Amino acid sequence: MLAAEAPERPKLIIFEALYSMDGDIAQVNQICELAERYGAMTYIDEVHSAGVYGPRGAGIAAREGALHRIDVVEGTLAKAFGGLGGYIAANANIIDAVRSYAPGFIFTTALPPAVCAAATAAIRHLKASQWERDRHQERAARVKAVLNAVGLPVMPSKTHIVPVMMGEAETCKKASDLLLAEHGIYVQPINYPTVPRGTERLRITPTPYHDDALIDALAEALVDVWGRLGLPLRRQVLTAE
Numbered sequence: 001m002l003a004a005e006a007p008e009r010p011k012l013i014i015f016e017a018l019y020s021m022d023g024d025i026a027q028v029n030q031i032c033e034l035a036e037r038y039g040a041m042t043y044i045d046e047v048h049s050a051g052v053y054g055p056r057g058a059g060i061a062a063r064e065g066a067l068h069r070i071d072v073v074e075g076t077l078a079k080a081f082g083g084l085g086g087y088i089a090a091n092a093n094i095i096d097a098v099r100s101y102a103p104g105f106i107f108t109t110a111l112p113p114a115v116c117a118a119a120t121a122a123i124r125h126l127k128a129s130q131w132e133r134d135r136h137q138e139r140a141a142r143v144k145a146v147l148n149a150v151g152l153p154v155m156p157s158k159t160h161i162v163p164v165m166m167g168e169a170e171t172c173k174k175a176s177d178l179l180l181a182e183h184g185i186y187v188q189p190i191n192y193p194t195v196p197r198g199t200e201r202l203r204i205t206p207t208p209y210h211d212d213a214l215i216d217a218l219a220e221a222l223v224d225v226w227g228r229l230g231l232p233l234r235r236q237v238l239t240a241e
């Protein structure tokens, strides 16, 4: 697509740093190479990675050493930072253009000072503290290991996103409803058009504060739901104790 356009035509490659439905990570440097080769600008959405990946939580582009190659970085203050609102970071000309032309920026009420203060405190904390990031990864790894061990169809992912494949919309919604009604656990059902048909899934996002007991209870609840829906569990390899 880039090669098909005239070199002088303005272009912008927009991509997610961490794709929140599969939990995979963009090849940031390769995308930047394409942008440089074809004279395109780059816009990275770090909404699912800001605060939780990279040095001081600066995100995936920073982790990949590619921050200087990115024209616009977008993030949210609502996920890892636990508040509300969002931001873009770019050079002064780009910011000025957005400030001057973006209707949402011009006509939407600004965030109140208390919300900004909360975001500032959260950013300051996560810049200095690595504990949450390390624990987050360790917890996500445990969730994957425990769910895999009971034979659930966990999709492989290198991040804290733990998708469990359902493959069908109605079953996916039923599983989510049963988890909430019978076990008091809410896990979002992800259906089309968020993901392609046939890849409907439950998307589990553990936090640093989910302890072993909660994770074990989740696995037990999912096994119960699988049973109620008549879904097969992968055969487990039993080892002698």
Ligand SMILES: Cc1ncc(COP(=O)(O)O)c(C=O)c1O
Pocket: 016, 020, 045, 047, 048, 076, 077, 078, 079, 085, 086
């Ligand atoms: C990839 C991605 N970008 C942007 C957003 C929007 O962030 P916010 O909810 O803070 O507006 C979301 C979801 O909330 C998202 O998943």
